Amino acid sequence: MGRKSAKIAARKGAADKAKGQVYTRALKDVFLASKSGSGDPDTNFLLKVAIDRCKKFNVPKDNIERAIKKGQGGDGAGYEDINYEGYGPGGVAVFVETSTDNNTRTVANVRSYFNKVKGSLGQTGSLEFVFERKAIFTVPVANVSDADEFELEMIDVGAEDIEVDAEFYEVSGPVESFGSIQKKLEEIGVTPEEATLERLPLNFKAIDDEDTKNQFFRLIDLLEEDDDVVTVYHNLEKTKNGNNKRVILRSPFFIHDI
Known part of the structure; x- marks a missing residue:
């Protein structure tokens, strides 16, 4: 070749x-x-x-x-949601959300991924002060006919912050507001691009060494390739093109965040 x-x-x-x-x-x-x-x-x-x-x-x-x-349980297997918390190369915090029908398999796999890059899997709650959970709704600008009215309606049902660019509104609020924002969007006939509960970093950790950074991304890849893993969050310091949730559905061929 x-x-x-x-x-x-x-x-x-x-x-x-x-x-x-x-x-x-x-x-x-x-x-x-x-x-x-x-x-x-x-x-x-x-x-x-x-x-x-x-x-x-x-x-x-x-x-x-x-x-x-x-x-719906059509395959006869029961799934439970289990989270794992740890630190990857460079001391970057990594929060892993899984849904599994075999916790023994899942924890063994997740632990092995951290071990491969000399990271460490911590105790539940160890990242309590690193991430906060928020309700996030991403709404295409094209789906909104009156911007001012839309923003007021979102605030009325619990939204704390509304950001907008040329393509999307990002509406965020406390976890408790998820249901009320969802219901209001249904009432006004606006369909979001995404509607999720996300974990947002409260602080960030920088990695300057390229080899360490590559090892960190290797850990994220290993985790995301596991069938039991739903979402991976981290607090690697962002660059101008960064995003702390690795999977970005609006940019399907954007692989890494820096």
Whole structure:
């Protein structure tokens, strides 16, 4: 294979990997929405949002239906949500959300990923003062007809902060406001791009050494490739193009955050 062909193959491989990550995350959102409510998108608003996102990224219909069935317990297995907290290379805090039918398998896998990069898995609650949980709704600007009225309605139902750029509103509030914001969006006929409970860093940790940084990203990749892992959060210091939640569905081929 020539040098040019090798570069093309490498780029295609990276794009295929990123596309696979988007598929995996989108389907996990379908599974979680189905698990937390009904399997009917007409009565489960979060499931409708998750399915719409899958369709946007051309996730096959059969995969979506399997994720819904899995969430409803159709495979006969019971899943529980378990979180893991630890520190990766450079002392960066890493919070891992999982949904598993075999906790013994999941904890062994997660621990092995931290060990491979000389990180450490901590006790539950060890990152209590590193992350705070927030309700986050990402709404396309095109879905909002009156910006001022929309912002007032969001504040009335508990939103603490509303940011907007050329494409999206990001509405955030305390966890307790999730249901009221969701209900108001349904009432006014506005469908969000994403509706999630996220863990946002309260402080950040910088990594200056490139080898350490590469090891950190290796840990994140290992975690995200695990079928039991739902979302990975960290407090690596952001750059101008950074984002502390690694999976960014609005940018499907954006692999790393710096």
